[in-house]
Amino acid sequence: MKSLLLRLCFAAALLLASVSGASAADSKLVVAFLPKSKGNAYFLSCKAGADKAAKELGVELLFDGPTDSNAAKQNEIVENWITLGVDVIAVAAENREGISTALRKAQKQGIKVLTYDADAMPDARSFFVNQATPEGIGYALMDEAARLLNSEGEFAVITASLTAANQREWQKHIEARLKDKYPKMKLVAVRPCDDLKDKAQSEATALMSANPNLKLILAICSPGVPGAAEAVKQAGKTGKVKVIGLGLPNENKRYVHEGVTDSVILWNTGDLGYLTIYAGIALAKGELKPGAKSFKAGALGTFAIAGDNILLGKPFIFNKGNIDQFDF
Amino acid sequence: MKRYFRELSVVAALGAVLLGLAIFAPAFFQPQPLLSLVTREAPTLVVACGMALVIICRQIDISVGSMFSVCSVCAGLLAARGWPLALVLPAAAALGAILGAVNGILVAGLRLPSIVVTLATMVTLRQGLNLVRQGEFVNLPDSVQWFGLSQSAGQWALVVAALALLIALGVAMRHLAIGRFVYAVGTDAEAARLAGIRPQLVTFLVFVFIGVLTGLAAMMNIAQSPQVQPLSGMGLELKVIAAVVVGGVAISGGRGNLWGAFAGLLLLACVAPALTHLHIEAYWEKAIQGAIILLAVVADGVRSRKGGGNT
Numbered sequence A: 001m002k003s004l005l006l007r008l009c010f011a012a013a014l015l016l017a018s019v020s021g022a023s024a025a026d027s028k029l030v031v032a033f034l035p036k037s038k039g040n041a042y043f044l045s046c047k048a049g050a051d052k053a054a055k056e057l058g059v060e061l062l063f064d065g066p067t068d069s070n071a072a073k074q075n076e077i078v079e080n081w082i083t084l085g086v087d088v089i090a091v092a093a094e095n096r097e098g099i100s101t102a103l104r105k106a107q108k109q110g111i112k113v114l115t116y117d118a119d120a121m122p123d124a125r126s127f128f129v130n131q132a133t134p135e136g137i138g139y140a141l142m143d144e145a146a147r148l149l150n151s152e153g154e155f156a157v158i159t160a161s162l163t164a165a166n167q168r169e170w171q172k173h174i175e176a177r178l179k180d181k182y183p184k185m186k187l188v189a190v191r192p193c194d195d196l197k198d199k200a201q202s203e204a205t206a207l208m209s210a211n212p213n214l215k216l217i218l219a220i221c222s223p224g225v226p227g228a229a230e231a232v233k234q235a236g237k238t239g240k241v242k243v244i245g246l247g248l249p250n251e252n253k254r255y256v257h258e259g260v261t262d263s264v265i266l267w268n269t270g271d272l273g274y275l276t277i278y279a280g281i282a283l284a285k286g287e288l289k290p291g292a293k294s295f296k297a298g299a300l301g302t303f304a305i306a307g308d309n310i311l312l313g314k315p316f317i318f319n320k321g322n323i324d325q326f327d328f
Numbered sequence B: 001m002k003r004y005f006r007e008l009s010v011v012a013a014l015g016a017v018l019l020g021l022a023i024f025a026p027a028f029f030q031p032q033p034l035l036s037l038v039t040r041e042a043p044t045l046v047v048a049c050g051m052a053l054v055i056i057c058r059q060i061d062i063s064v065g066s067m068f069s070v071c072s073v074c075a076g077l078l079a080a081r082g083w084p085l086a087l088v089l090p091a092a093a094a095l096g097a098i099l100g101a102v103n104g105i106l107v108a109g110l111r112l113p114s115i116v117v118t119l120a121t122m123v124t125l126r127q128g129l130n131l132v133r134q135g136e137f138v139n140l141p142d143s144v145q146w147f148g149l150s151q152s153a154g155q156w157a158l159v160v161a162a163l164a165l166l167i168a169l170g171v172a173m174r175h176l177a178i179g180r181f182v183y184a185v186g187t188d189a190e191a192a193r194l195a196g197i198r199p200q201l202v203t204f205l206v207f208v209f210i211g212v213l214t215g216l217a218a219m220m221n222i223a224q225s226p227q228v229q230p231l232s233g234m235g236l237e238l239k240v241i242a243a244v245v246v247g248g249v250a251i252s253g254g255r256g257n258l259w260g261a262f263a264g265l266l267l268l269a270c271v272a273p274a275l276t277h278l279h280i281e282a283y284w285e286k287a288i289q290g291a292i293i294l295l296a297v298v299a300d301g302v303r304s305r306k307g308g309g310n311t
Helices: A002-026 A041-057 A071-084 A096-108 A134-149 A165-181 A197-210 A224-234 A249-258 A269-285 B005-024 B031-056 B064-080 B085-109 B114-133 B142-148 B151-175 B177-187 B189-194 B199-222 B236-246 B258-278 B283-307
Strands: A030-034 A060-063 A088-091 A112-116 A127-130 A153-159 A185-192 A214-219 A242-246 A261-266 A294-297 A301-306 A309-311 A316-318
Touching (some): A041 A060, A088 A096, A088 A269, A134 A153, A153 A197, A165 A185, A185 B258, A197 A214, A197 B258, A224 A242, A224 A261, A249 A261, A269 A294, B005 B283, B031 B151, B031 B177, B031 B199, B031 B236, B064 B142, B142 B151, B151 B177, B151 B199, B151 B258, B177 B189, B189 B199, B236 B258, B258 B283
Parallel strands (some): A030 A088, A127 A309, A153 A185
Antiparallel strands (some): A261 A316, A294 A301
């Protein structure tokens, strides 16, 4: 059994070596994968997908990052990788401008650079693997709210802050979608929670007592989703006031199973890591070039490219049926 | 009457807001949601009591938000490991006491300015926590929520506990020697020393005490939901300092009382739900709170110029 496995591995290795051509025969391609912070469950789940892609492609994956979200430490790690002479660097940038100098240097050394999750300056990388456009997120949230309410009734939004750029952007697309497609739905209030679950709980409590016809709370910051859910549960309005939002599966599992929260919307982080590695290797092999309109990533199929953004596509909806398959 | 004019004016403002709500948004007074909202402020009240003492003592502690987070997460982790609540509660208070003692030693022992010391501990504790938890929630066992009571019993228990603490401290500050010592040190530490009080010891104890209260408040907060967000307590320092200052406690020390701080807290805490009920845009929330604080500070300034002192 063991020898059979060994032989299979050998055969697979030979096959891969022949596929990847003469240059790869002497050494495997090395792709370095940099998260914003390496202990974070979100990035660990990205890494799971990256590992899978690396295994399929027969390349070596280096995974390192700051222990906390530390922009200076990210630069240090990239510098080390440049010295090491890796083939590809994929970065989730903590600081857009801060990281770009190091990335430009890497490009000058012939290393292929791409970003995922959070972009650097456009001239510092070839492609950005874009997990979700603001439009995609805004529309998905609004469509899901409408689906749950049969396109009718009052809802309220809990945001992180009224001034944060990404929140405003999502909010704008939610409202645009509402105006275009759901005339019978009404947005009654937008309340900030300062990214605090505790404040979201208080805000949701006040929203429900101030708006007796409220049918749904849509939280567009991750702590807002469990915060609103706890408020709905404590008000005894489970099912009467639905909760959805942009959030992380682990923080919401309990409420999804209790039926308080209907859907949690995000992207599939494993797919994000997988697509990033596939794109990085294709860049290194010269199969993916600037100006390409689409890109095929292994088992996941073909992805659209808009400019220099490789689009992961529609957000992913976590619900009772699938949320337990995700651990981040 | 005139002596408490400052506190009474805050109470009057609070009364006006509540009257306005009663007329324009009576739904605000539905018992169940109102109890929930009041319960959410109970932990803040406990920390505000501690902050009032610190400021009366002519110090400040801006590390309470970070201490609150650290105590919440540690208490949550202990509970998740199966520690009974009877042990988790004193452990949270003890951790608060230790963190407070660190501030106290640096401020009272080394005579460093409290704003710098607590700024440093605020940042250190916050970043340390980020490093360890990476923002990940702590899941609590079911026994923690409402301390195992029913929801409404738990809510009442928290509100009553916070009010009992307020009353006990309010009375102690007026009638017990240690309470008067805090005023004495805050008014003039040198005069207090000549009168036989040990100002550094009093200062140290005040910092330990706000630590204990912050630990207890953290417990009162984690009892209200099944998960602890490590960020919880972020900005708490501003909230309680604002409450205390609005309530008429002089930032220059030696003046004010807990009743005023209580009224100040209620007034500021009212703003957000009041706007929600009046269907006014949330943009106004921080602006109104800021205006209330500004008004309070200006009132204090005018008064101390007239009175020629800050007593």
